[in-house]
Amino acid sequence: xxxxxxxxxxxxxGEIPCKEVYSDxxxxxxxxxxxxxxxxxxxxxxxxxxDIFDFTQNAPAELQAAFWNGxxxxxxxxxxxxxxxxxxxxxxxxxxxxxxxxxxxxxxxRFTEDF
Ligand code: AMP
Numbered sequence: 001x002x003x004x005x006x007x008x009x010x011x012x013x014g015e016i017p018c019k020e021v022y023s024d025x026x027x028x029x030x031x032x033x034x035x036x037x038x039x040x041x042x043x044x045x046x047x048x049x050x051d052i053f054d055f056t057q058n059a060p061a062e063l064q065a066a067f068w069n070g071x072x073x074x075x076x077x078x079x080x081x082x083x084x085x086x087x088x089x090x091x092x093x094x095x096x097x098x099x100x101x102x103x104x105x106x107x108x109x110r111f112t113e114d115f
Contacts, residue, residue, distance in 0.1 A: 043102060
């Protein structure tokens with residue numbers, strides 16, 4: 001069940017500020033407030049989806065395509081084309097703390113650990 005008062009919903013409504021990286025009709029990308037990498041940006045769809053499966057099962061195909069296009073544009077705007085990771089924490093067990101689907105984009109000078 002989507003909670004309209006989650007922090008990303010408030011950011012989308014303009015009730016909470018964010019440091020924007022990329023924005024269009026379908027997507028918003030902004031810097032994570034507590035970065036855990038040299039570059040740490042979040043990309044969210046402009047729609048009410050709690051997690052990756054809610055998004056991939058219930059969002060219209062056009063929005064899904066637009067979302068991944070927005071991820072690519074964000075990465076290119078950040079100049080990270082060949083050095084970034086994406087993470088989608090899913091569920092409380094994996095540490096998902098905001099129940100609005102989002103992708104973390106993270107980059108460091110050089111990733112030294114594989115996982
Ligand atoms: P997750 O733990 O995967 O749900 O990721 C949620 C992320 O949102 C965390 O990395 C938080 O640091 C980040 N976050 C929470 N509130 C804000 C905010 N107001 N602006 C930017 N990032 C936020």
